[in-house]
Structure formats: C-alpha cells, structure tokens
Amino acid sequence: MPVYEYTALSSSGKKLKGVIDADSLTAARQKIRGLGHYPVDLKETSSKPSTIKTSLFSKQLTLGKSIKQQEVHIATRQLATLLGAGISLIPALNGLIEQTDNRSFKTVLAQIKDAVNEGNSLTSALTDHPRLFSKIYVNMVRAGEASGSLDVVLERLAEFGENQHAIGSRIKAALLYPLFMAIVGVVVLFLLITFIVPSITGVFEGTKQALPLPTIILIAISALLKQFWWAVLFVVLGAIAGARWYIGTPAGRQRWDGLKLSAPGFRDLTIKTASARFSRTLASLLQSGVPLITSLQIVKNIVDNVLLADLINNACDELEKGSSLSHFFKGNEWFPPMLVQMMAVGEQSGTLDKMLAKAADSYEKELESKILALTSMIEPVMILTMGVVVSFIVVSILLPIFEMNQLIR
Template identity: 30%
Template sequence: MLNSITHKDIIEFNKTMSLLLISKISITQALEILIEQIKNTNFQQIVKKVLKDVTRGKTLSNSFSKYPKLFPPIYIANIKIGEETGNIARVVSEYTSYLEKNQNLIRDLKKAARYPLLVLLVSMAVITFMVFFLIPTFQNLFSSTKVSLPFVTQLIIDSSRFIENQFIWLILIFGALASIIFKSKDSKTFKNIIDKLLLRTPLVSKLIIKNLMARFALSMSILLKSRITLLEALKIARNTSSNHIFKKEVDIVIKRIIKGESLSANTSTSILFDKTFSRLLFAGEQTAELDKVFGMISDYYGKEFEYQLDVITSLIEPILILVIGVIVAIILIAMYLPMFDLINYFGV
C-alpha cells in the first residue's frame, strides 16, 4: 500500500499544504482540500484517516506519526515545534525545501550509476552475441581443417564452448545468487558488508561520503532551525541515513557529546567527517549559529558532490568503453589470427 506512494507525491503534498496554511486556511480545511487534490488513492486514504484523527482532537504530529514511512521522525519533530510555536506553515515550507534538496542529492547519486550500467549491459549483449554466434561459426570452420590454433584462440573457443554447454547451470547459479542477495538485502549483516565495501572502493567512497555529509548537514540544519536540541537533532538526523557505518559514527559522536565534549571536537576524530566539516562546525559553535552553518555545510558538500560526480563520470565512461573495446578486439584478433594459416592450408 505505502510502496505505491512516491517521493513526488509526498513533496507535492507538503508543498500544497504549506501554501494553504500560509494562506491562513485551517489545518482541517487544508487536509480536506488536499484529499480532493491527491491522485494516489492509497495516499488519499491515509490523509482521510489523519483528518479524522485531527477532527477528534488529536494533534497533527500525533496523527502523522502513525505512518513513519511517509512522515519520518525528522518531519514529526518539526511539526511538533510548529504546533508549539503556532507556525506550522513555516515548518512545512522548510521541510518541503529539505525534501527537494535531499531528493536531488539522491537522484544525482543514482544518475552516476546509470550510464556505466547501460554501457555494461550493451557490452554484455555484444559479448553474448560473440560467444553464442560469432565464435561457434569460426569454431566450425577451424574444426573442419587441421590448422593448429594459437593459444589465445583455443582459450576463447574453449571458454565459449564451456559457457554454451553449461549455460543452463550458469543461469541457475546466477539466479540462486541473485535470489540470496535479494532476500538478504534488508538484513543488517548484508547492509554492513555493502556499506563497508562502498566506503573502501576508490573514487566511489569519496562520492558517497560527500553525499552523506550534504544530506546529514541538511537534516541538522532544518532540525536546529526549529529549535530542536543538538542531541535530539543528532539522534533524528542519524536515522535519515541508510548507511550503517555512518550511523555508527554518529552514535560515537552522540555518546561523546553526552559526556560533555563539543561537536566539532568529536567530528575531527571521525573517519568520515573531514577537517573542513569540523572547522566550519567550530565556527558555528563560536557564533551560536549552528543551524546556519549546517546549511552552509550542506550547500558546500552538495556542490563538492556534484563536482566529484562529474569527475568520476568523465573518468568511468572512457575507461569502460576502452576495456570493452579491448575485450572485443582480443576476441576478434584471436578469431582472425588462424586465417593466415588457413590461407596456406587451402593454398591460396
């Protein structure tokens, strides 16, 4: 039911809600209007239940908290502050901006993997064609003669024959592995392994860390703007990330702050937070404007992430094309090498 509700639906909901509340329309009226405008029937049913709760006297934050997948703790915490200050409209408006910025960061990260994946799929299709159609054709030609084949040619033909003969088993093994990965993808152990691998992979690790920093700082900025305590903000911002290694690092920071240490001092010793992050935080602590500083940090790392993304994409594209080109060239050369002996064999 909830899976059919997209990020776009949630952003549109909050955007319209903030406009209605800014226009001095009551919460109940705003929800009634939203129910009429929402196109997703599942989302519409949830908002109807929220409206029913609100008309019975429950707070908006309490009603929303029943649906944590749609309205996460960061949203509920901000709504509660909005209820206490009587300024829910501003809180919802700021949260909408947060959602849009966060969505852009996630979209850019996905975009980084899209083109290399496409190139890999095309290359796999080309190599599959060569293995099942091109190489067997040459194999039949070579087997009908007594020409001795070069080592590379023989190796490629043997590999092609093995793949062709064991194709069903290979598909079954691949399917079983894919099934195990799919079933394990939500387990903590599997996620920890993937997170560790990604954070140890050259180039990719830098990209992921920049993205994590930008999103974490964005969460901290919106929470601190709403006058939520630093400790509470850290606990909520921690849960906005799905990266388990990052969560553990934030947990360490939280424990040290409880002991009385400063935020900037804690992040300076972390394996994920760099010196720039810590220095900017130190400046924010000195001026008592951490919310603004976190906003600046988010913008800074967001731009750094985009730059790093462009650099990595520009490197990966030609490298992938070169590697695939070399593989195809080796196969073609290996197939055509024996042709010189065939010419002599037929006495041409």
C-alpha cells in the same frame, strides 16, 4: 471513523469522485448531500497491499495506488501555504483532500484529518502512518507545533524533500546512459560469442592443426555460453543474491560499510555523500527547533552506514556529558575537516544550523560534480573494455588462419 470513496453528481449534472469520512454509510450519504451533490456510488475504502513510493523522509506504505514522492512534497508545500494564509488546520486538510487526485493519498489525508478533528495533534495523526511519514518528518512537525510555526516548518520540509529529490533525479539521469550502454554492450558480446564465433571457429574443427591457446579459450567460452547460458545466468544471479543476503546480515553490513569507507575510489564518494546527508538533515531539524541530541538520533539512520551511525551515537553520549559536537568529531578520518570547522564556528556563534546548511550546499555540489565526473569516465572505460574483448576475439580467430597460411607456403 470509516473513510468512504464516493461517486456523485453535482447540481449541474457533473460527475464527481472523492473521499469522505463519516460514522456510517447513511451519515456519509447525508454529508455528500449536504455538499449539494447527489451520491451515486459509495463504498468504504479497503487496504489492499501495494507498494507506495515516497520521499527520502518516507519509507513505504501498504495501501492501494502508489503515492509518488512529488505528491508528498506538493501536499506538504500546499499545507504550508494554506496555514501561512491564516487558514486553520482542519479546513487546510479539507483543501488538500479536495485537490488530491490519488485515491490512496486522499484516504491517508482523510484519516489524518479525522484524527486531528477528534482532538489529536497533527504529530500524533502522522505517527499513525509510520511507513509514510518518517521520524524526520514527524519530529519536525512536532517542533513546528510546539513553537507555533508549523507553516514555516512544513515549508522547510517541502524544500528539503524537493531538493533531495532533484539531486537524486539528476544523478539517476547521469547514470542512465552508461547503464544503457553497458546493457547493449553485454548483449552484443553475448550474441557475438554464442552465434557469430561458432560459425567461424567451426572451420578449424575439421583440421588436425593444433590451435593457439587464445583460440582454444574462445571456443571453450563460446561452447559454454551457447550450451549452458542458463547455468551461467543462474550462477551470476545466485552470486548477486548471496552477496545481498550477506550484506543484509549485521556482520556483512559492517564489513561492506567498512569497505566503502576504506576502498580507493569509494572512500571519498561515501564520505561526501554521508557528509551531505548529515549536514542537510541535521540543519533542517535544528532550524525546525528539534533538540540537538534528538536530531542526531534521527540523523544516524540517514547516513546509510552502520559505522558512521555508531560514531554519531557515541557523539550523543559525549554531548550528554558536556562535550561539543565539533570537539568529538575533530580529527576523525570520516568527518572532513571543513565540516568540523564549520561546526565549531556554528557552536561558538550560536548558528550551528546555518553553518551546517552552508556545509550541506557545498558538499551537495561537490557530490553532484564528482558523480557526473565518474559517470563521464564510465563511457571510455566501457569502450576500452569492449575494444579489448573484441580484439581478443579477432586475434583468436586470425591466429590459426595465419598459421594455416604459413603451412601452405
């Protein structure tokens, strides 16, 4: 059924905008009049490509205006509240459509409502938008519908997305200042070497004095950046693009992920990040009633590491043979002992989801504190690096001056 965007006037003369689904343009006008409004402008929605930003359990959608992460979380929570209050699904979706200001999101919600209205399940309606609602979202909703606790599952989905978004926002805020300092430092050094240094070192060019090695190096770097800065920039960007392309290949991705799991400084951070994502996502899926093997098949795409994904896939095979999750991961260097122990306790007591949720709380706090500690170390490292570079420039300029003074004496 087509979806139409409309502009109408209310009985009091107030201008209204919204989205409505109908079989035809005439039916849409009649539907708007049935709401007590007078239609002024009515057109069928188009689907022009554009990026839509979504949450951790969402990817990208090609529609009009961008949909922010928070809009998806808010809509999920609102739908959970409406269903929890005893309102049936169709009126609840109508309420969401009326409350949403984003036209692109209105269109998506209207299409979902239309699919449900035709007799499809909410899960089936969500699968029509795979770039907006990921496997985690769809499978949790499917489990909620099967168990008759859709409102509870949607509440968990909203909490899950909001928590992940909050953690990501705090980490981004912590990285913002060091990033700004790094950009300012690079710009200052570039201006210093390309504009200030040549005017000073130009004094030495008229003399026949043999210049010290540091001064020769500084003059060469200055001349290179001043005349061929565009080539240097092209090489740097080309190297970054080449590295990104190589990492995008299967062999490159495997090497890069292996490096992250073995390199000092990166290893601990990578393992804690993967453990937090693994625990939180698996706990949320299990609490929603999704079977363990199905949950693991979803989680392996969340850890963002092909080696860990292969390991989780092997765990699924062992589980089908009758092995336990904790037994498979026991002794593995990529799964922390605490996480494995909590899995074992959860499996023995039948509370695996609760144990994983506790492990996720612990690892998320550890991860956040570790990232904050690393970002606090970036600033002194940058200051030290700037100091070393500036010291090299100063020494390179002063050395020939000292030698000239000695010759004059």
